[in-house]
Amino acid sequence: MMKIAIIGSGSWGSALAKVLSENKHDTVLWGRKQTIIDEINQTHTNEKYLPNVSLPKEIKATTSLSEAVSNASMIILVVPTNAMRQMAQELNPLLEDQAQAPVIVHASKGLEMNTQLRISEVLTEVLNKDNYQDVVVLSGPSHAEEVARQDVTTLTAASDNLEAAQAVQQAFMNRYFRVYTNTDVIGVELGGALKNIIAVGAGIISGLGYGDNAKAALITRGLAEISRLGTARGADPLTFIGLSGVGDLIVTCTSPHSRNFQAGTLIAKGYSRAEVSEKMFMVVEGILTVKVAYELAKEYDIDMPITEMLYLALYTDKKISVEDAIESLMLREGKQEESLDK
Ligand SMILES: NC(=O)C1=CN([C@@H]2O[C@H](COP(=O)(O)OP(=O)(O)OC[C@H]3O[C@@H](n4cnc5c(N)ncnc54)[C@H](OP(=O)(O)O)[C@@H]3O)[C@@H](O)[C@H]2O)C=CC1
Ligand SMILES: O=C(CO)COP(=O)(O)O
CATH class of the missing domain: 3.40.50.720 (NAD(P)-binding Rossmann-like Domain)
Incomplete structure (x- = not known):
């Protein structure tokens, strides 16, 4: 002891x-x-x-x-x-x-x-x-x-x-x-940090009344963009299908315990980033991590469409509504499914 x-x-x-x-x-x-x-x-x-x-x-x-x-x-x-x-x-x-x-x-x-x-x-x-x-x-x-x-x-x-x-x-x-x-310290840390962004997104879609199909889509495509940034920063891609990757994505994107998820539900109600931070007395890391991840994605030229949409909604005065953001994600050019390239 x-x-x-x-x-x-x-x-x-x-x-x-x-x-x-x-x-x-x-x-x-x-x-x-x-x-x-x-x-x-x-x-x-x-x-x-x-x-x-x-x-x-x-x-x-x-x-x-x-x-x-x-x-x-x-x-x-x-x-x-x-x-x-x-x-x-x-x-x-x-x-x-x-x-x-x-x-x-x-x-x-x-x-x-x-x-x-x-x-x-x-x-x-x-x-x-x-x-x-x-x-x-x-x-x-x-x-x-x-x-x-x-x-x-x-x-x-x-x-x-x-x-x-x-x-x-x-x-x-x-x-x-x-x-x-x-x-794999890089993969474990990045999985834990970046899942918070996707959990905010999960709270938003839940707050807006989207169903389980949308949640599964968000978790899966969220994992794809986490893996893309993570491997570009030197992580082992396998780490993201472990506890600190998909494991933590599942727990935070599906649970009302998650503060990041709760923050997303407030955003869905129309609260601004500042109002959400004020209402949540406990730390909501995802709202800050969105900005850092967006900047990293630009720097490394990585496609992170969910992160980008959340960044635009939370950090710019583009006044993009969440519904418009989801529609624009859905109507992007059709792609082939794979986990790491696009
Ligand atoms: N809660 C959970 O289930 C889990 C949380 N985490 C992670 O753990 C970390 C901490 O989260 P959690 O404990 O939940 O957060 P809480 O909001 O519950 O608590 C935050 C703690 O940090 C203290 N604190 C805040 N700012 C400072 C500062 N500038 N200097 C020193 N202490 C400070 C607060 O003290 P004070 O009361 O004085 O403000 C409080 O004790 C986060 O990164 C979170 O993502 C990871 C896994 C699970
Ligand atoms: O990281 C967590 C569970 O693994 C806690 O997530 P929240 O900070 O969203 O509550």
């Missing part, structure tokens, strides 16, 4: 802390809001982010980053993608004097705005490489609410160093939480 620090006491950080504590690890959960930290310590709940869940009383919560990471063998970052750089900068000096360099894990899903970097790229860019062992990505179809009630869940731990991925696998595995390893 080891000390594991979880950085981020939102839905996913709290659910992961619950799993690790149930696995008897010395689990410390860091968050920036004293009220939430006090609630976790005193009533063993986090009603804002994980309602109606009893957390193990052994979880120690703190607002002190140095207390959280001191002597931790594993540090798991679970803050929104665009807070990762800042968190890594704050972690850097705290890792200087550790007796043993920790494994760094992240379990978030997005691409950094402005730099277009994957989260592991941000972490390796910022963290002093002498002060940590490896970076591991934990991803896959896993709603926090379901993990918290011990529903059967499968994930992927990916790292360039298989042994580091195996360490994460061992820390988390139990009768309801099964972890596979993978060495």
